[in-house]
Each structure stands twice: as C-alpha cells, then as structure tokens.
Amino acid sequence: MMKNKNATGPRIAYTAIAGAIGMCVSMQTLASTELEYESQAPSPIDQARLVGSAEHPELIVPMEVPGWAANLGITGAERVYKGICGPNGAHISGNDLFRAAQIDLQRMVNGQRGSTTEVIGESPAFALSYDITDPLFVAFYLPVIRSAAEYLDRQFDNRVEIGATMALGTFDNDVIGSAGSTRYTIPWPVYVEGLRQQSVREDARFAAQLPESTLAVNYNGSSSATSETQIRVTAAQLRAVFGDNVVPQGQAVSITFNSNTSWNFLGCNLEPGNDQQSLIDVAVHELVHSMGFTSGIASGGNNSGDQIEGLDVARFRVSQLPFTNAQFTNNARIGEQFTAEPHFYSSFPTGILTNLESGDGHQPSHLTYISDSDDKLGVMDPVIVRGTTRCPDFLSLDDIQPLDDMGWRPIGTHGLNDCNGNGHPDIVDITIGTSLDVDNDSIPDECEFFSVGAGDPFTTSGVTRTIFETPGLTALNFFDPMSPDVTPVVSNIITDMDDPMSFPNDNTRVIQYEFSMFVPSRDEYAFRVAHPDNMYLLIDNTIIGQSERAGQILRNSSGTLLSSQSFMQLDAGWHNVFVQVLSNDTTPFVRMVRESRSLGGWEDIPVSHLKALNFTDCDGNGENDYIDRIDDLGFTFDIGSIGDANTNIRLDTCGSDYDTEVALWDASGSLLAQNDDDCGYQSVIDANLPAGEYVLAISGYNTLFGDDFSAEPIDGCTDTGMWRFNVQNSEALSGSLPSGRVMYISFTLGDADCDGDGIPDTAELDCDGNGVPDDCELPTQADADAEGSIGVIGYENEIITISTCGSDFDTQLAVFDTDGNLVAQNDDFCGPGLGLQSQLDLILDAGTYYVAVSGYSTVYSDGFGMVINANGACSAGGSLDIMVGNLTETGGDFPAGRVIMAPFEVGIAQDTCDADMNGDGELNFFDVSEFLTAYSSLDPIADFNGDGLYNFFDVSAFLTAYNGGCP
Numbered sequence: 003m004m005k006n007k008n009a010t011g012p013r014i015a016y017t018a019i020a021g022a023i024g025m026c027v028s029m030q031t032l033a034s035t036e037l038e039y040e041s042q043a044p045s046p047i048d049q050a051r052l053v054g055s056a057e058h059p060e061l062i063v064p065m066e067v068p069g070w071a072a073n074l075g076i077t078g079a080e081r082v083y084k085g086i087c088g089p090n091g092a093h094i095s096g097n098d099l100f101r102a103a104q105i106d107l108q109r110m111v112n113g114q115r116g117s118t119t120e121v122i123g124e125s126p127a128f129a130l131s132y133d134i135t136d137p138l139f140v141a142f143y144l145p146v147i148r149s150a151a152e153y154l155d156r157q158f159d160n161r162v163e164i165g166a167t168m169a170l171g172t173f174d175n176d177v178i179g180s181a182g183s184t185r186y187t188i189p190w191p192v193y194v195e196g197l198r199q200q201s202v203r204e205d206a207r208f209a210a211q212l213p214e215s216t217l218a219v220n221y222n223g224s225s226s227a228t229s230e231t232q233i234r235v236t237a238a239q240l241r242a243v244f245g246d247n248v249v250p251q252g253q254a255v256s257i258t259f260n261s262n263t264s265w266n267f268l269g270c271n272l273e274p275g276n277d278q279q280s281l282i283d284v285a286v287h288e289l290v291h292s293m294g295f296t297s298g299i300a301s302g303g304n305n306s307g308d309q310i311e312g313l314d315v316a317r318f319r320v321s322q323l324p325f326t327n328a329q330f331t332n333n334a335r336i337g338e339q340f341t342a343e344p345h346f347y348s349s350f351p352t353g354i355l356t357n358l359e360s361g362d363g364h365q366p367s368h369l370t371y372i373s374d375s376d377d378k379l380g381v382m383d384p385v386i387v388r389g390t391t392r393c394p395d396f397l398s399l400d401d402i403q404p405l406d407d408m409g410w411r412p413i414g415t416h417g418l419n420d421c422n423g424n425g426h427p428d429i430v431d432i433t434i435g436t437s438l439d440v441d442n443d444s445i446p447d448e449c450e451f452f453s454v455g456a457g458d459p460f461t462t463s464g465v466t467r468t469i470f471e472t473p474g475l476t477a478l479n480f481f482d483p484m485s486p487d488v489t490p491v492v493s494n495i496i497t498d499m500d501d502p503m504s505f506p507n508d509n510t511r512v513i514q515y516e517f518s519m520f521v522p523s524r525d526e527y528a529f530r531v532a533h534p535d536n537m538y539l540l541i542d543n544t545i546i547g548q549s550e551r552a553g554q555i556l557r558n559s560s561g562t563l564l565s566s567q568s569f570m571q572l573d574a575g576w577h578n579v580f581v582q583v584l585s586n587d588t589t590p591f592v593r594m595v596r597e598s599r600s601l602g603g604w605e606d607i608p609v610s611h612l613k614a615l616n617f618t619d620c621d622g623n624g625e626n627d628y629i630d631r632i633d634d635l636g637f638t639f640d641i642g643s644i645g646d647a648n649t650n651i652r653l654d655t656c657g658s659d660y661d662t663e664v665a666l667w668d669a670s671g672s673l674l675a676q677n678d679d680d681c682g683y684q685s686v687i688d689a690n691l692p693a694g695e696y697v698l699a700i701s702g703y704n705t706l707f708g709d710d711f712s713a714e715p716i717d718g719c720t721d722t723g724m725w726r727f728n729v730q731n732s733e734a735l736s737g738s739l740p741s742g743r744v745m746y747i748s749f750t751l752g753d754a755d756c757d758g759d760g761i762p763d764t765a766e767l768d769c770d771g772n773g774v775p776d777d778c779e780l781p782t783q784a785d786a787d788a789e790g791s792i793g794v795i796g797y798e799n800e801i802i803t804i805s806t807c808g809s810d811f812d813t814q815l816a817v818f819d820t821d822g823n824l825v826a827q828n829d830d831f832c833g834p835g836l837g838l839q840s841q842l843d844l845i846l847d848a849g850t851y852y853v854a855v856s857g858y859s860t861v862y863s864d865g866f867g868m869v870i871n872a873n874g875a876c877s878a879g880g881s882l883d884i885m886v887g888n889l890t891e892t893g894g895d896f897p898a899g900r901v902i903m904a905p906f907e908v909g910i911a912q913d914t915c916d917a918d919m920n921g922d923g924e925l926n927f928f929d930v931s932e933f934l935t936a937y938s939s940l941d942p943i944a945d946f947n948g949d950g951l952y953n954f955f956d957v958s959a960f961l962t963a964y965n966g967g968c969p
Contacts, residue, residue, distance in 0.1 A: 047061075047063050047103055047104060049063070049064050050063040050064070050100075050103070052096050052099070056095075057090075057091075057093055058085065058092050058093055058094070059094065059095075059096050059099060060082060060084045060092075060099075061082070061084075061100065062080050062081075062082055062083075063081040063082075063083070063103060063107070064078075064080055065079040065081055065184070067079045067186075070248075070250055073556070073558050074188065074192065074244070074248065074249075075188060075192045076186045076187060076188050077187050077188075077189070077232065078234075079184065079185070079186050079187070080184070080185045080187075081103070081106075081183070081184055081185075082183055082184075082185050083099050083102060083103045083106070083180060083181070083182040084099070084180065084181055085099070085177055085178075085180055085181075086178050086180060086257065086259070086284060086288060087284070087287055087288070087291075088178040088279060088284070088386055089279070089386065089387050090176050093175075093176060093177055094177045094180060095173075095174055095177070098174060098177060098180065102180035102182070102258055103180075103182060105169075105171075105258075109167060109169075109256070110167075110253060110256075116133040116134050116135035117131055117132070117133060117134070118131070119131045122148050122151035122152060122155070123151055123152055123154070123155025123156075124155060124161075124442045124599060125158070125159050125160055125162070125442050125599070126154065126155060126158060126160050126161075126163065126164050126238075126242070127155070127163045127164070128151035128154070128163075128166050128289070129163050129165045129166065129251070130144075130147065130148070130151065130166055131165070131167045131168070131253075132144065132167070132168045132169065133169065136169075136170060138261065139168070139169070139170050142265075142267045143168070143170065143259060143265075143267070143281065144168075145267075145269070146267055146269050146282050146285060147168055147281075147285050149269050149270070149282055150282050150285035150289060151285075151289065153282075153396060154286065154289055154290070154293075156414060156417070156429075156444065157402070157412060157413065158405070158410045158411055158412055158414075159411045159413045159442060159444075160241075160409070160410055160411055161245075161246070161528065161597065161599065162238070162241040162242055162245065162249075163241070163246060163251055164238045164241070164255070164289075164292065165251060165252055165253040165255075166253070166254065166256070166257065166289065166292070167253055167255070167256040167257070168256075168257055168258075169256070169257075169258045170258065170259055170260075170261040171258040171259070171260060171261065172260060172261060172262055173260045178260050178263045178279055178284065179257065179258050179259040179260045179263070179284075180257075180258045181255065181256065181257045181288050181291065181292075182256045183236050183237065183238075183256075183291065183292045184236065184237040184252075184253070184254060184255075185234050185235065185236055185311075186234065186235055186236075186237065187232050187233070187234050187309070188232065188233060188240070189231060189232055190215070190216060190217055190230060190232055190233055191215055193233050193243070194209065194212045194213070194214055195214075195563065195564070196243040196244050196409070196564070197209035197212070197408075198210065199549075199564065199565075199566035199567070200243055200244045200248070200409075200564060200566060200567055205352060205406070207352055208349055208351050208406070208407045210351070211350075211351045212315070212331065213331050213332070216229040216231050217229075217230045217233075217335060218332065218333065218334040218335065219310055219314070219334060219335045219336070219337040220319070220322075220334045220335070220336050220337065221308040221337045221338045222337075222338045227334040228308065228337075230308075230337070232309070233310050233312075233314075233315070234298065234309045234310070234311045235294055235311065235408075236254065236255075236291075236293065236294045236296060236312075237252065237254040238254040238255070238292050238294065239293055239294030239312060239408055239409060239410075241254075242294070242408070242409040242410050243409040244564065245567060246603070247530070247555065247556070247595070247597070247603075247604040248556065248564060254292050255289065255291075255292035259284075264277050264278050264388075265278060265279055265280075265281045266279065266280050266281060267281055269281075269282045269393070270282065270391070273389075273390075273391055273393075274388070274389055274391055275389060276388065276389040277388060277389070278388060278389060279386070280386065280390065280391040282391070282393065282396075283386050283390075283391050283392055283393075283396065284386055286397075287382060287386060290382060290397070290401070293405060293408075294311075294312040294409075294410075295313065295382055295401075295404065295408075296311045296313060297311050297312075297314050297317070298310045298314050298337050308337060308338050309337075310335065310337050312404065312408040313404055314335055314336075314337050315335065315408075316335070316347050316349050316350075316404070317335050317336050317337075317346070317347055317348075318333060318334075318335060318336060318345060318347075318348050319334075319336050319344075319345050320344050320345065320346070322334050322335075322336075323346060323348055323355075324348055324350045325350070326350075327350070329350075330348070330350040330351060344357070347400075349403050349406075349407050352403065352406075352407070354399070354403045356400045356403070382397070382401045397414070402414070413443045413444045413445075416428065416444035417432065417444040421445065421446060422437065422446055422448055424436070428444060428445060428446050429444055431446055432444065440523075440525050440599075440600075441525060441526035441571060441599070442599065443526070451571065452524055452571045452572060452573045453541065453542045453544070453570065453571065453577065454573045455521075455542055455572065455573060455576050455578070456518065456542065456576060456577065456578045458576045459518045459578075459613050459615060461518070461613045461614050461615065462495065462613065462614050462617075463609060463610070463612060463613060463614070464496060464497055464498070464517070464609075464612060464613070464614045465496050465497070465499055465501075465515050465516070465612055466493065466494075466495055466515065466516040466517060466614045466616055466617040466626065467493070467494060467495070467496045467501065467513065468493035468513075468514045468628075468629070469491045469492050469493070469511055469512070469513050469514075470483060470488050470489065470490050470491065470511060470512040470513075470514070471488070471489040471490075471491050471510075471511055472487070472510050472511060472512050472584075473487065473509065473510055474487065475584065477550065478536040478538055478582060478583075481512050481582075481584075484710065488512075490632050491511070492625065492629065493617070493625060493628055493629040494617075494624060494625060494626060495614045495617055497609060498606065498607065498609050498612060499515065499517075499581075499592070499593060499594035499606070499607055499612070500593045500606055501515075501591070502589070503590050503591070503592075504588065504589050505587075505588050505589075505590075506588070507588060508586050508588050509586075510584070510585070510586050511584075511585045511586075511590075512582060512583070512584055512585075513582070513583050513585055513590065513592060514580075514583075515579070515580070515581040515592070515594075516579070516580055516614070516615040516616045516617075517579050517614055517615055518576045518579070518612070518613040518614075518615055519541075519576065519577050519579045519607060519611055519612060520576050520577075520610075520611040520613075521572050521573075521574055521575065521598075521611075522574060522600065522601075522611075523574050523598075523600040524571075524572070524573050524574050525571070525572065525598040525600045525601075526569060526570070526571045526572075526598060527569070527570055527571075527596055527597065527598045527601075528567050528568070528596065528597045528598065529546070529547065529567070529568045529569075529570070529594065529595070529596050529597075530553075530555045530565045530566070530567055530594070530596075530604075531547060531553070531565055531568075531581060531583075531594045532553065532554045532555045532591055532593040532594075533549065533552060533553055533565060533583040533592055534552050534583060534585040534586070534587045534590040534591065534592070535551065535552050535584040535585055535586060536549065536550055536551070536583065536584035537553065537565075537581070537582070537583045537584075538580070538581070538582045538583075539568055539579075539580075539581055539594075540580040540581075541570050541572070541577055541580075542577050542578055543578070543580075546568040546570045547566060547568035549565065549566055551563060553565030553566060555593060555595055576613070581594060593606070594607060595607070616628070618715065618718075618719065618742060619742075620715070620718075620719035620720065620722075620740070620741035620742030620743075621740035621741055621742050621743055627715070627742035627743070630742065630743055631713060631714075631742075631744050634743055634744045634746055635711055635746050637746075638746040638747065638748050639735065639745070639746065639747050639748070640747075640748045640749070641735060641747060641748070641749050642749065642750065643749065643750045643751070643752075644729050644749045644750070645729075645730070645752075646751065647691060647692050647693035647694070647752030647753070648690060648691070648692060648693070648752070649690065650688065650689075650690050651689055651729070651730065651751070652686065652687075652728075652729070652730055653666070653686070653688075653689070653698060653727075653728070653729060654680075654681055654685060654686040654687070654727075654728045654731075655681070655685045655686075655700060655725055655726060655727060655728070656681040656682075656684045656726070657684070657726040657728070658684050658723065658724060658725045658726045659723045659724045660702060660703075660722060660723025660724070660725075661678075661679075661683040661684075661702060661703035661721045662678075662683070662684050662685045662700060662701070662702060662703070662721070663676070663677070663678050663685055663700075663701050663702065663703055663704075663720075664676065664677055664685040664686075664698060664699065664700055664701075665698070665699045665701075665707035665713065666687050666689065666696060666697070666698050666699075667696065667698075667699075667709075667711055668694060668696060669694060669696065669697070671709055671711050672709055673707055673709050674689070674691075674696075675687050676707045678703065683703070691751050692751070692756060693750075693751050694750065694751060695748065695749075695750050696748065696749055696750070697711060697747070697748045698727075698746070698747045698748075698749070699711070699744050699745065699746050699747075700725050700745040701713050701739070701743075701744045701745075702721030702722055702723075702739065702741060703720060703721040704717065704718065704720045704721065705720055705744075711746070713744045715742060719741040719742050720743075721741070722738075722740055722741040722743075723738070724737070724739075725737060725738070725739050727745075727747060729749075756774070756775055756777070756778035757775065757777040763775050767871045767874075767876060768899070769876035769877065769897070769898040769899025769900075770879070770898055770899050770900055776870050776871055776876075776900065777870065777871075779900060780868050780870060780901055781854075781868075781901060781902065782866065783820075783822065783866055785903070786852055786903045786904055787905060789904060791904070791905045791906060791907060792853075792886055792889055792904050792905065792906040792907075793906065793907060794906075794907045794908070794909045795886050795887025795889055795908070796887040796888065796908055796909070797848070797908065797909045797910065798845075798846065798847055798848045798908055798909070798910060798911050799845065799911050800845065800911075801843050801844070801845055802843070802844050802845070802887045802908065803841065803842070803843050803844075803887065804817065804841065804844070804853055804884075804885065804887070805831075805840070805841040805842075805884070805885045806840045806841070806882065806883060806884050806885075807833060808839070808883030808892065809833075809839050809883045809884070809896075810880045810881045811858075811878040811879060811880030811882075811896070812830075812838040812857060812858035812878045813838070813840045813857060813858070813878070814827070814828070814829050814840055814855070814856050814857065814858060814860050814862075815827060815828045815841070815842055815853070815854070815855060816853070816862040817844065817851055817852065817853055817854075818851065818852040818854065818866055818903075819849070819851055819852075820849070820850050820851075820852075822864060822865040822867075823864050824862055824863060824867070825844070825846070825851065826842050827842075827862050828841060846908045847908065848908050848909060848911075849907075849908055850905055850906070850907055850908075851905065851906055851908065852866070852903050852904065852905050852906075853886055853903065853906060854868065854902070854903040855884060855896075855901070855902050856868075856877055856900065856901040856902075857877035857879050857880075857898060857899075857900075858877060858878045859871055859872050859873050859875060859877040859878070860872060860877055860901065866903075868901050870899060870900070871899055876898045876899045877898060877900075878898060879896050879897045879899070879900070881893055881894070881895065882895075882896040886906055887906070915963075915968035916963045917933075917960060917963035917964040917968070919932035919936070919943075920932050924968075925964055925967060925968055929964065930964070933960050937956065940952055944956060944960075946959035946960045947959045
C-alpha cells in the first residue's frame, strides 16, 4: 500500500519536515488576528487563556500541581487543548475549544457516561477509556484506534501506561476534532538527570551531551540567549523518562473525533477515498503528540511565558548548528515564535539532522506547510491530507529520533531482522509463535541473553548485610575490604531489602548486601535501589547499576535525587545479587524494588524470594563467622620468643580432644606450612626457620588455609573442642575453640637475618625501601623459571645482542647458562658521556640461558653468584630500556638495589626454503597458487629478486627456487 498518494520518490536523508516541532498547521494562509485573553467560562476553566490565531487557537487551562509532582520538582501544570491536526492544520474555533475542554474536564472529575477502560499493548500500554454505550464509536472508531495503539506498542519499549480518553463530538465546518493533554513544567536539571538515569536508554549519547544546569535558548527571534531553567513536558513523556513508580497513572490525553467528518474506518486494509480522512493516521499522530512530540512554538504568538518543550531541546538556527559535542551542549536553541528562517532538529550526538520548514510565530502549530511530500516526517507531518495514508509504516526515522531523545526506546526496526537465520523476519516468527518474545522488544528470546542464575542456594531466608568502617574513603571504586584501613563492624542476616539503619555517628561506612533472589518467570526486570551515596548493583556477577551519588526510589522533596533504573533479562529461578553502598549518614536507608511485565508493577522483593549468601554462623552467636575470624586475627595471642633461628623446631596440637588443623605464616602473611593429621587426628609442623616473627593458627578439621592469614571452612562448619598447643613437645598454651573459629598465636625466633650472613636485617641496605633487605631479594634460578621464559630470541651461529643502551642509569649485564656458569658480563659499553650502559654481543649454542640486569655496584660470579650494593652504597636504578635479541622493552621503572633475572632460549639454526610459500615443508601446487595470489595483489613477498618491481624476473626467480627443491 502507498504511504502517500502524492509521493513521487524515495525519501532523502535530510527530510524537510513540517510538524517536527509541535502540532500541525493549516494549508491556508493564516489570519493575523491574535487571541490571548482570560476566559469567562465557569470554573475550572475560568482561569484559562486562548493563545495563537483565531483559526488555530490553543486553550491553556492551569491546574494544581499534585503532591507527587511537587516532590519531583514540578512547578506548574496545565491542560492544553487544540484542534486535531488535519488538512487545514489544527483548525478549530475558540468556542469549540472551550466546549470540548469543559466536557473533558467534567469527564475527568465525574467520569464518562457508560465509561469502560481497556488496555491495549504492553510497553507502552494505552489505557483507552470510552463510552461503551455509543454504538457508532464502538463499531467503527474503536477498532481503528486499537490498531493505532498496537502500532505504537510495536515501535517502542517503555513499560509505562498512557491513559487516553476517546469520544465523539460535533464541530463547526472542517474541524476534525479536538485533543487535550496534560503538560508539566519541570526544572531542567531534573529533566536531564531523568533522561540520563531513569529512562530505558540503549543509546545514551544524546542525554549525556545535554547541559546539566541550564539550556541556552533564543526566544522570539532574538539573538540574545536566555539561560532556560525549566522545560514543559507531557504527562506521557514524564512517565517514559521517570517510570510509573515515580509518575502515577492518570489521563494523559483526551481525543474527541468529529462524527461529521468523512473518515476511513478500514485502517491499513484500504486506502482512504479522495474525500476521506484516514482515522488511523490521525489517531497515531495525536497519540504521538501526547507522548511528547510538542514544542513551545505550539503555544502561538504573543504567548506571555517563554517556554520550551521536548522538541525544542534540539532545534537550532543555521548559525547555531552544532558540529561538535561541545557545541551541541553550549549553542543556543531556538524557542517560541521565529522569523521564517531555516532551522533544524539536530540530534548531533546520534548523528541525526533534520531540516525543518520555516515557521510562523502567529499560530499554534508554528510551522508553515510545504507541499512537497517527499521532504517530510512520517505521520507527524503537520498536515494529514485527505485521501492519503502512511500505512503501514507511519513513523519515519525523523519522527522516531526526537522521541528516542525524549526518553522513548525505539524497537520498531528490530522485528525486520532475521536474528535466528531461518529466512523469516523476526516479527513474523514472534507473531506466529515460532519464537517467544517475553520482554516485548521485537527480538526473539533465542537471540537475547537471559541470565540463567546460580540455582537455589538452599540457605536460610533473608539477606546477608555486612558493614565496614572505612575512614577517609571517598568512592566505592577505592574500597578494598582487605585494606588495613578497613574495619568490618558487623555481618548478619536481615529480613529483606527494606533496611533503615541508625549509627551513633556519621563515620564513612560501606554497607554490603549479598543474597539470592527468586524471579518467578523469564522476563526483563527493572530494579531501583535507594542508597545514601555511591552504589553498585550486581546480578549474577554482572554490574547492572552504578551511581556516584545518592538516590531514592521516590522523590520526596525538590532536593531529592532519584535512583537510576537498572535492567536485566533473567530466566526464572534463583539469581545471586550483590549491592554495595557508601554512607556518611547517621540514619542511612537502603531499599531495593523490582518490576517486570510478569510481576505487573513495582514491588519490594518478597521475603520468600530472598535467601542469604556467604553467611555461616557455626558458633551460633548470630554473627557471620567471617567477621568472627577477622576478630580472631585481631586478638592474636603473642607468646614471645620460643627458640633460636635456623634450628629444628616442632609445633603440634597433640593432646587436643578434637580433629585439629594448623597453619604457619611468616610476618608478611605468606603461608609456610600446614598440617591436618600427623599425631592421630591432631596436627604437627616440623620446621627450620630463619630469625623473625611468625603466626600459627589452630582450627578444626575442614579448614582451607591461604596467604594473608586466611583460614576459611571448606564446606560447612569445622570441628570444635579443647585444644592444646605444644612447642618442642611441651605445652605452651591451651583453651577451647568454637566451630568456625580460629586461634591465632604469634611468636619469634632469634634475630632476623634473612640471608644468614650474620648481619641483622636492620643493618642491611634496603635501597628500594620496601622493608626487605636487598640481599634477601636476589633472584634464584627457581625464581626466574617461575616467572617464565622470554622465549626464543635468536638462533645458534648468529650474533645475539643484549643491551641496556637508552637507559638513564649506570647498568650492568650478565648471562648464565643453566648450570649457573657465568657466560659473559658487561658494565660500560654505550650511552652519552662516559657510556655507562651495557651491551653483550654473543654467539651461543642452542639452549636455555639466563640474563641478569642490575645497576652499577653488582658483582656476578659462577653459580648464579650475585652481590648487590657491593661497595656499600646502593646500586643504581632508573628508567630501563632493554633489548634481548629480538625483544625490546623501554621505559621500565627499575628500582635501586635490585637484580632481575629471566631465562631465554637460543634456537637451533633452521634451513630456509624460499619457494615453500605456505610453509608446510613441501613444494607443490599450493605453493604455486600462493605465489600467484601474492603476485597478483603486489604483495612484497612475491618480489623474488628484491628489485621493487613485479615482472617476469620475479616469476623466473620463483620457478628457479621451486625447481631447486627444499633442503
């Protein structure tokens, strides 16, 4: 079916569009008579005012700002009435407007006669209210309006409901009806924050580049910009931006169709006759206006209050057109009436630019109609001409982009894809049931990722909450629970995710929640978390929510910031959830709610759908054993010196009355040894240790020990009973140990002398300042092997260069073989001035070697011998440039007093065969094919004689090599 009988060809990218910025216009010359006066109609429209021209007026009825809107920061509310856009624009008389408005306002208060409401679609859903006793409307108008609502439901995916009242009426002359919608005036920063944090945005570029505090606007043709602090939006758009849990349901639009108009009631089944108006086009057009496709220009000339609306946010003069993101943020928009000059809708961050038609500020539709139908919007053209329809594709890209920029999530093109590759458009698969689409985004479920979750954890009901004291922490991304500056305060189970707290002070804290959440059905779920400061939200180990400021689920004052909405597609079942928030409050409040189509709305997560994670309480004290064990480490019992260093020592729990396990760490937390059963079910550690401090832990069976003094139950609870700790077979300490707990004991051995040279560590040089004597950090062959080989850096019988030329400090180099023999060394070879950098040029047999690098004042010898800081002063350090054969690294930070050593390989010399083009070791047809392909594409590999030309001589050279065969 043709979209428009007057269409003469395909649309062009820069569409000249009438109606892009607001309502609609007349094809006739507009009269210059202007109206703006206080009406004398009975309350509640006795405060109304008419604006615009006599032929195309708008009626603006002030309304009280409801409480929820005031909490959102909204400062004004109005009901705006106009004529329905038709062949003569939004033509209607002032009397008809007053009459339609009075009937609509009475209907809003008292209800419609015979009123019934049915919900069409899902996201958005249209709650259509109409008089079920009106047989003409029900039989002819309602089916078409349903089709219009269903079409819009297929184009967007915002889980909101738009209340729409439909009725029939009679109007003068060529008026085709009236429409009324609610508009709210909202602070610009709140609007921008909503677009960025609240709406379902797959493409956030537009919102991210909007200015945060004010928007520069040139009003009424002025070249002087006003810093606009507010914007007027429709009720439906407000729901799209903030969601139904913030903006409650209510009537967003009312449409009254003229029953005397010659309508085409067949929708997309048959094009309208020449004298017929397409009802489905008009219905789609007016419903889209209610979704926010409006402009401040629509209020007409001599409007007493300069205002912008959704479309004005990206409407520019030619001189102000943005060509960078910064210009999009800062350049002035054009608002109210303008001066018949070219202007554009520029969604620059998304790359969309639409050429708008010249305007006339003396009429509510604000655009002068241009008859060339190729340069238009889709159904949002200002004039919907009789005898034409845009079925079945009403909205063009130029219609949809502004709606996308205003918070609506377009999905209309999704269904045209064939994501599963079965040869059918996805929308067909979904319609006939071949594919499911539970989240209603026109993408078959098999082409999307639904997290399957972790399964039922079979744990106790509730949520694990852990609170950390974190002095000085400014952001969650700096939080480290293992930091010595972090103190776990409490970890217990709370009932649900509605958690008001009270603390004695406003110290900085991190509050962490871990739980498994049951979702009853496969769906896309939305989540909100009320939080006092920074916040992370993870589901199934995926970050879906993140905020660097506070947020609440409901706005309760003009200063309250709303929390962002986070979305994730989940399979039915149990899913692991992790929430982490930062707090500097004495009474922080955290709450998490969720929503999905299958749930039917927002809800607190039911207690029966919550199970605690990462919580054990083996000792029954109500506290997470994890915190208990941290407390245990904090109360380590020091028994002082128990003997001399470098002598055999026995540590055991023999004589305990339960199955024990023990572990031994050095003072830095490195795990040195552990034992379970070497004395029946008791434990023994025999060691020969250098001087220093040590920590021993006693626990029950079923404990996993690790570095950093870690002692965690493997599965379930550990054994418990009376323990006894013996040193050299003599009891040193004893006591009782609850399940899940750990007894930590510290002791010392002799004077610390890590390298055993008789000099205490405190008297040794520590040039890199890490607290460990440099003599104790010299690398061994095992250390080097553990770090991994550099790899093959050259081949035998060829010169291999190892160099530190380019470094900025005095270097030394040494090479050892695998037996530790010193193969070569060098101190000064290259560099500016005295040439203090090093280089070795070696011819080596195939095999493994080790290269050692250090600063000056190092002595190398056989047996991997290394003496650092040989002259009693720190060996040099600085920025290291090193080349080992074919490997080069530059700019590395090399500390003073250190040696690094790494293995490398020298490969066996390999014969080459130039004619073996594919490298498979054989000469055959495939090598000829490879050569011809390379020759045809002028690949340098085909330049066999190396003269830079591709000709007969290269072919001859290849054939000669080919006939010569491979070694």
